[in-house]
Amino acid sequence: MKPIEVIFTLNGKDTRVSSDPNRTLLEVLRNDLGLTGTKDACGGEGECGACTVILNGKPVNSCLLFIGQVMGQNITTIEGLSEKGDYHPIQKAFVEAGAVQCGYCTPGAVLASKALLDNNPRPSDQEISDGLSGNLCRCTGYKKMMDAIHLAAERHSND
Numbered sequence: 462m463k464p465i466e467v468i469f470t471l472n473g474k475d476t477r478v479s480s481d482p483n484r485t486l487l488e489v490l491r492n493d494l495g496l497t498g499t500k501d502a503c504g505g506e507g508e509c510g511a512c513t514v515i516l517n518g519k520p521v522n523s524c525l526l527f528i529g530q531v532m533g534q535n536i537t538t539i540e541g542l543s544e545k546g547d548y549h550p551i552q553k554a555f556v557e558a559g560a561v562q563c564g565y566c567t568p569g570a571v572l573a574s575k576a577l578l579d580n581n582p583r584p585s586d587q588e589i590s591d592g593l594s595g596n597l598c599r600c601t602g603y604k605k606m607m608d609a610i611h612l613a614a615e616r617h618s619n620d
Contacts, residue, residue, distance in 0.1 A: 469531045472541025480528045487512045487523040490538060498539035498568045499523055502597075510596030513569035514538050520569075520576040520595070539568035542575065551575050551613045558609035562600030570596045574610050583614055 464479045471494070480489055485505065490496045500511035505524040512523040515537040542549035548556070551574050561567050570593060577584055577592035584592065589607050598606070 465529055467528050467532050469533060470535045472537055478528065482527060482529045484528050485524050486514070486526040486528055486531055486536070489528050490514070490523060496538050496540050500565055500568060502565060508597070509566070510569040510573065511566050513572045513596060515572050515576050518576060518579060520573040520592075522595070537572065537575075539572060542571070549575070550616055551578065551609070554609040554613035554616070555606070558605050558612055560601050560605040560609040566596055566598045566600075570598065570606055574606070574613070578610065578614055578617065582617060584610065 462481050462483060465482045466477060466479050468475065468477045470476065476494070478489055478493055480493065487499060487501055487505070490499045491501070499514060501524060502511035503509040503524070507522045507525040510522065513520050514523045515521075516526075516531070517535050542552060549571075551571050555561055555567060555571060560570075573593055573596050577589065581588060586607060589610050590603070592610075593603060593606060
């Protein structure tokens with residue numbers, strides 16, 4: 462198929478890619494743009510959340526989006542959270558709460574958490590559970606992730 466040119470904002474920067482329109486955002490991020498923090502754990506089924514990115518403020522599975530669907534959109538990947546080379550406060554909270562084990566699901570869970578906290582700075586346990594519902598984790602369980610999100614929310618409210 463003939464490549465298309467797609468222009469979008471990626472991690473705060475204007476980005477232009479030429480790609481087969483049948484490729485997913487996940488494929489383009491990892492293979493063309495070298496952003497390997499976005500993971501592929503379910504083979505494009507949209508079941509695990511390891512490929513979560515933030516699209517216009519909402520967490521989405523990048524394996525379910527064709528590259529053409531992001532034309533003109535604003536996307537944040539885990540690589541875009543770094544602030545002046547330092548970890549984002551949510552990333553710090555995940556580490557401090559022990560919410561990272563193997564780390565494979567962590568980028569997606571952190572981005573889902575960021576989207577949640579951006580829209581709801583003081584979420585309840587149920588709201589956190591709902592916010593993480595698309596992200597599967599086999600190692601940490603969700604209690605430590607919930608603790609991390611509460612910690613990040615508490616710190617943000619004290620800023």
